[in-house]
Amino acid sequence: MTADAAAPPAIELRGLRKVYRRGGKQTVAVDGLDLTVRRGEVFGLLGPNGAGKTTTVEICEGLLAPDAGEVRILGRQWGRGDDQSLRQRLGVCLQETKFHDKATVRETLQLFAAFYPGGRSVDEALALVSLQEKATARQAALSGGQRQRLAVATALLGRPELLFLDEPTTGLDPQSRRQLWEVVRRFQREGGTVVLTTHYMDEAQQLCDRIAIVDHGTVIARGTPAELIRSLGAEHFLHLDLEPAAARELLAAGDLERLPEVQALQADGGRVVLTVASIHRVLPAVLDLLTGRGVVLRDLATRHATLEDVFVHLTGRHLRDEGAA
Amino acid sequence: MKPRIVRAIAAVTFREFWRSPDAVFWTYGFPLLMALVLGYAFQTPSPQPLPVAVVASAEAEAIVARLQRDPRLRPEVLAADAADRSLARGRTALLVRPTAQGPVLRSDPTRPDAELARLLVERALRPAGAESQPALVGEVEDRPGSRYIDFLIPGLIGLNLLGAGMWGIGFNLVHLRTQRLLRRLVVTPMRPREFLLGFLLGRGVLVVPEAIAIALFGALVWGVPFRGSLLAFALLVLAGGFAFMGLGCLLAARPRTIEAIAGLTNLCQLPMWLLGGVFFSNERFDGALQWLVEAVPLTHLNGALRDVMLEPAGLIDVAAPLGGLVAFGALCFVLAVRWFRWT
Ligand SMILES: Nc1ncnc2c1ncn2[C@@H]1O[C@H](COP(=O)(O)OP(=O)(O)OP(=O)(O)O)[C@@H](O)[C@H]1O
Ligand SMILES: [Mg+2]
Numbered sequence: 001m002t003a004d005a006a007a008p009p010a011i012e013l014r015g016l017r018k019v020y021r022r023g024g025k026q027t028v029a030v031d032g033l034d035l036t037v038r039r040g041e042v043f044g045l046l047g048p049n050g051a052g053k054t055t056t057v058e059i060c061e062g063l064l065a066p067d068a069g070e071v072r073i074l075g076r077q078w079g080r081g082d083d084q085s086l087r088q089r090l091g092v093c094l095q096e097t098k099f100h101d102k103a104t105v106r107e108t109l110q111l112f113a114a115f116y117p118g119g120r121s122v123d124e125a126l127a128l129v130s131l132q133e134k135a136t137a138r139q140a141a142l143s144g145g146q147r148q149r150l151a152v153a154t155a156l157l158g159r160p161e162l163l164f165l166d167e168p169t170t171g172l173d174p175q176s177r178r179q180l181w182e183v184v185r186r187f188q189r190e191g192g193t194v195v196l197t198t199h200y201m202d203e204a205q206q207l208c209d210r211i212a213i214v215d216h217g218t219v220i221a222r223g224t225p226a227e228l229i230r231s232l233g234a235e236h237f238l239h240l241d242l243e244p245a246a247a248r249e250l251l252a253a254g255d256l257e258r259l260p261e262v263q264a265l266q267a268d269g270g271r272v273v274l275t276v277a278s279i280h281r282v283l284p285a286v287l288d289l290l291t292g293r294g295v296v297l298r299d300l301a302t303r304h305a306t307l308e309d310v311f312v313h314l315t316g317r318h319l320r321d322e323g324a325a
Numbered sequence: 326m327k328p329r330i331v332r333a334i335a336a337v338t339f340r341e342f343w344r345s346p347d348a349v350f351w352t353y354g355f356p357l358l359m360a361l362v363l364g365y366a367f368q369t370p371s372p373q374p375l376p377v378a379v380v381a382s383a384e385a386e387a388i389v390a391r392l393q394r395d396p397r398l399r400p401e402v403l404a405a406d407a408a409d410r411s412l413a414r415g416r417t418a419l420l421v422r423p424t425a426q427g428p429v430l431r432s433d434p435t436r437p438d439a440e441l442a443r444l445l446v447e448r449a450l451r452p453a454g455a456e457s458q459p460a461l462v463g464e465v466e467d468r469p470g471s472r473y474i475d476f477l478i479p480g481l482i483g484l485n486l487l488g489a490g491m492w493g494i495g496f497n498l499v500h501l502r503t504q505r506l507l508r509r510l511v512v513t514p515m516r517p518r519e520f521l522l523g524f525l526l527g528r529g530v531l532v533v534p535e536a537i538a539i540a541l542f543g544a545l546v547w548g549v550p551f552r553g554s555l556l557a558f559a560l561l562v563l564a565g566g567f568a569f570m571g572l573g574c575l576l577a578a579r580p581r582t583i584e585a586i587a588g589l590t591n592l593c594q595l596p597m598w599l600l601g602g603v604f605f606s607n608e609r610f611d612g613a614l615q616w617l618v619e620a621v622p623l624t625h626l627n628g629a630l631r632d633v634m635l636e637p638a639g640l641i642d643v644a645a646p647l648g649g650l651v652a653f654g655a656l657c658f659v660l661a662v663r664w665f666r667w668t
Contacts, residue, residue: 061512063668084514092512098504100337102344107337114333115513154509 008075010162010193011037011060016069018055018217029055030066031217037195042188044208045197046307048319052217053197054095057166060195061092074162088116091160095167095197097151099139105150106135109157116158125153128183144171152180156187163187165196169203181207199319201307213311220314228310234263234277237309238286241299244270250295259285270298326522330515334523335530342493342528352493353535356485360478360539363604364547367473374399375442376417378408384423392421392449398442418442475550478543479630480603482536483565483623487597489535490569491576491590493528498577499586502666511667518662525570525658532566533559540634553633557640557647561633564650565626571657572622578664597623622653 018030030052037043045053058064059071062078071077076086099108109122126132129149134142142150152168165184169177184194184207198204204211205225212222221228229235242250247270250256256274257265261282264275276282279302290297311319342348377392377400379385385402392400400421403411411417412431419442420431430446432439501507510520540558543549551558576593580586600607600614601623610618618624625646632638640647 063508063512084516087512087514090512092509094509094512096505097509098506099509100341100506102341103337107340111333111337112513114329115515117329151509158514 007039008072009036010039010041010074011035011043011195012070012072013056013060014070016056016059016071017067018052018059018064019067029217030059033069033214033218035212035219035222037193038210039193040188040191041209042184042194042196042207044204044211045195045214046199046201046204046211046311046319047197047214048199048311048317051214053214054166055217056214057164057195057197058094061090061164062087088158089161091155091158091163093151093155093163093165093168097147097154099147099150099154101140102138104136104138105131105142108139108150109153112154112157119158120156122157125157128156129153130179145173145176148172149176149180152183156183161192163192163194165194167197167199169198169200177203201319204307211307213307213314215311215315221310225307228307229305232275232305232310232313234275235305236276236279237303237305238274238276238279238282239299239301239303240272240274240286240297242270242272242290243296243298246293246295247272250290250293255289255293256286259289261285326516326519330519331523331526334515334520335527338524338527339530352489353531353538356481356488356535357539357542360481360542361546363477363481364474364543367477375419375438375445376401376411377442377446378403378411378417378420380405380408380420380422382423384428388421388423388428388450392446395445395449398445398449419446421446472547474543474547475635476606476631477604478539478547478549479634480601480627482539482562482630483601483627484598484603485535485539486532486562486565486626487569487594487601487623489529489532489566490571490573491594492573494525494570494573495577495586495590496573496583497528498524498574499580499583502577502581502668503583505668507667517665517667521574521658521662521665525567525574529566529570533562536562549634551634552636553638553642554640557638557643558630558633560640560647561626561629561643561650564647564654565622565630567654568622568626568650568657569654571654571661574661575657575664578661579666581666597621600624602627622650625649 013033013035016030016033016035017028020027020029033052033056035056045056047053055064059066060073062073062083065078073086074089078086100111103111105126106122109125113119113122113125120128123132126135129152131146131149131153134146139147148168148171152165155163155165169180172180181203184196188194196207208225210222210224211228212219213228214220221231223231247267251267251272256262256272259282261276261278262274263277266273274282274286287297308319311317342352374397377398379388379392379400379402381402381404389400389402392398405422408417408420408422412420412433415436418432418436418438422429422431428450430443432443434440511517536558540549540551544551572593573590576589577586580589596617600610600618600621602608602618603623607618607624629638629643629646632643
């Protein structure tokens, strides 16, 4: 730990900016982004489609050059000579990876193994992502999820210090996802640093030590998952399903909102969602109120706040909205 | 440069190619077929008799009878308008129109067989007493080494090397780029020159066997000779392959679409097809065109291949084209490495 503290951070981005220019049209993909990833942590970039996650990660990987800003990877900068020795220390799983169509899984891994002397053996990499049975299958004969696992295996072959995973679990079945999470955790236990992008809240929440929420090319919130959720000020939601006519009357009177523990209220016909700090204190008061007014309660549910709620709170949009950019 | 990486790239590239039977056929089988077809097409130099139209008239039969004495002429009697049309369409080489003052010969002198037909017809129709000059004896050049097929086979070997470099390398590199496969490779510790060299080796290992196959094919089927140094031949094939593969790398360094590389390839390949001396000799152009002929690498490769196959040329005799081809390939390769685009 003390030795690590002296070492430079795994990633440092300052004022990063990237503009795509295509036929006179400009897209600002990354717009003044700052980020620090510490050694040994699993860091998540969370954001909707087009937020600039892939662009940011590909700049870190040295695949794209930024238009402005400072990039330091393991304390080094791209293009200052001997990029190869820096690449030796990185593992990369791109958002969309193509390998040679006619090569088998084993042959693909053998190719990548040639790049990393002293890396893992091909068999070890196969076992890591449970692809032993598919070792002799050609690329074209793999399912989407199997291809994704192969991509992760190629990223791990070189025993990297820093691993980039751009949406590694998109398209995987639940079992493969959990298996991949295990691979990431083991990699971290062995001292590795991981940067991953994802759309899945549960993935970010369970896997990441810290998270940056990215929107329109900038970081709009950062912290541990718990910190981010706590920043909402209220960590629980109380869902009430009421008889619509009665609900309208109740809402018009404003009694629900006035209850001390309620921080926010959203209503859609008979469906009412209360944002509350603690369920156990607010629930008796709500039930008393409803009984007193003779309002029929058709259903009731409680939910712990998630990162999705943090995103909605910050932007008024949902993470998975298409075309949010 | 790490040999381990170059070897791995070459292996995966070769397998990718070898496991696509259609790619193997069009790269290596098709040229053999082309040699076969062209060889047969030009194999028999026995010239076809020249068609001559005689306009129908009283004297027509007599004229035809005299023309028929020369086996190189094929006279036929046609009505005046049919004869005109036949000449206009090129179905006949010459038109003979009998008149009171004697036959009139009508032809288009820009057509290659018109002048020959005129000479033969003039001779056939000459008054009997005029044949006093000594008869000249004609010989047909059909000795191995001097026929058209002997000229063609080395040219096809050169052409094949050109195709292997331009399409096999150039086209496929751009294909890998459009497939986004190069992106994944460039974020590894592999260097651009290791990748390009490996790719070149993987695609190129078959050029020597292929060239030998075409030469052997020519020798077995038509008796095309091989009189020079086998070593010089092998080195020439390697150097030619390297030159055109280097050119393929260079052309493929920047384009992001298949259309762009196809256009660039055609732009480079067409002048080589026309000027490189594959199907006909390119030693008779003049002025700027001859200068262009000399600028085309295929000219030097084909010339040297013919020296080695048709004449007893050795390594020393082809040292200059050999060095030139290697230098050309190396220059292209270095520029390609510098300008290569991965995404
Ligand atoms: N090559 C490109 N040319 C032009 N615009 C691009 C290019 N790549 C990305 N963009 C644009 O830049 C913005 C950021 O894209 P990016 O791929 O970084 O988003 P992302 O957060 O990874 O999205 P997703 O979750 O869908 O993967 C988008 O608006 C996208 O349309
Ligand atoms: Mg992305």
